[in-house]
Amino acid sequence: MNANVGTIDRTLRVLVGAVLIGLAATxxxxxxxxxxxxxxxxxxxxxxxxxxxxxxxxxGLKK
Structure with missing residues (x-):
């Protein structure tokens, strides 16, 4: 399983997911x-x- 999600993509996914979970919880x-x-x-x-x-x-590109 090779990583295919970059840093910015990871950050946005975690933030959006956490917001959705928080909205559902409330x-x-x-x-x-x-x-x-x-x-x-x-x-x-x-x-x-x-x-x-x-x-x-x-x-990013692998060196």
Missing amino acids: GTVGLWGYVGVIPVLTGLFSFCPAYALLGLNTC
């Missing part, structure tokens, strides 16, 4: 807000299965 949005777990996990592990399927990579 009842501002419905239970669908817990889908924020997915971007948090993909950000923490630096791997996105959808990117792998589509051949995308936001990581």
Whole structure:
């Protein structure tokens, strides 16, 4: 499992996921807000299965 999520992408995923989870926990949005777990996990592990399927990579160039 090679990393395919870059630093900026990781940061945005974790932030957006945390906001969605927070909104769901406070009842501002419905239970669908817990889908924020997915971007948090993909950000923490630096791997996105959808990117792998589509051949995308936001990581910097390997030296």
